[in-house]
Amino acid sequence: MTSSPTPTKRRDAARTRQALLEAARARFASDGYAATTVRDIADDAGVNVALISRYFSSKEGLFEACLTTAADDFHRSTGATTLNEVPERIAEQAAGIDSDGVPRYLVLLLRSSGDARADEIRIGMLRTFAERLAALAGWEEGDDRLLLRAQVTIAAALGIALLRSTTTLEPLRSATKEDLLSPVTDLITAILGNRA
Amino acid sequence: MTSSPTPTKRRDAARTRQALLEAARARFASDGYAATTVRDIADDAGVNVALISRYFSSKEGLFEACLTTAADDFHRSTGATTLNEVPERIAEQAAGIDSDGVPRYLVLLLRSSGDARADEIRIGMLRTFAERLAALAGWEEGDDRLLLRAQVTIAAALGIALLRSTTTLEPLRSATKEDLLSPVTDLITAILGNRA
């Protein structure tokens, strides 16, 4: 073999930082904050525990960093343009939870660490998410009725994602994006669709 | 005052057991399993920590007991008869989360301890809940399509309950039962209502 077993075993702060971040996001999303130990994360990332404190100051700091990157992913992957596209987006986000592990940021939104600052980030994401969704449905500031409906929609999506990722409830667990599309579409158009 | 400050300070195993159970349900629901310590529970109940091990063998045992009593509450309070009543039931369950703390069993359904047996109980509750709901919509065994829709409905309800109880997201947080009734009704009738 010409390539070494691990392509990059060389020292690279940015790379190990990233490895820690990804391992942490996976653990925090699937097990929650309190049930995840820093040694679990370090082992998953294949590095030493002490590096968590070095790069992120603390476990809380690492969690905040996870939320921040999750917010970035979220802003990047939810550039939905029209209300019609929303159901498909949500369906594929909720469906993809356990495949490539892509949208773990969804479940992270429901994981609290008890830390005030982390919770602010979390709620901030939820708030902008809701306002963006409401805007697609014709929301203008002050209309609490429609904003509530957007938040209910998000709560529903998060509930689906969480239930799929933390239980073995069938057929929900194994439902594909196509399976979810129909009920999710009905759900969203009913809540946000053409209002009277 | 004729009555003593604490009406029953006398030794009563059944009563302290019950106090532990209620304190545990509140803590587990609001903080999750891992973030809750047995000393927290014991202090809330006003008894000694050792009694948890005595009455429930372990912290896991206490959690299982919480799930069991939650299942009872759930069976008692979800005796919905017709599909038309379902939205109002769900709305008031999801709305009442933080008032009298009545339906904490809802949030418990989303709290995992990592223990296999406890998870079986949890998923069993979800399964029967879904099947009962699906039955109201005309489900017959083998119809995975409708069962999935029932599970999506439950996931949505749990998501609303969890978001309300673990964040300060407004206006969702302060929404009353009446506020929730309209979107929840739309949601349920859209997913479970008269199907084509």
Add this chain to the structure above:
DNA sequence: CTCGGAAGTAAACAACTGTTGACGTACGGG
């Protein structure tokens, strides 16, 4: 009254948690 057992308490335990400081070691500019 009394005494056996149940109810409750206090203290200690081993294991585990997050965090830190001192210590190696590889990398790359000189």
Add this chain to the structure above:
DNA sequence: CCCGTACGTCAACAGTTGTTTACTTCCGAG
């Protein structure tokens, strides 16, 4: 080639966790 410095490891720390053991206190049957 060399060596400072950033990267990584190791081992220990203080505190907390769930659990157990020995002990005290209360109640009520005999």
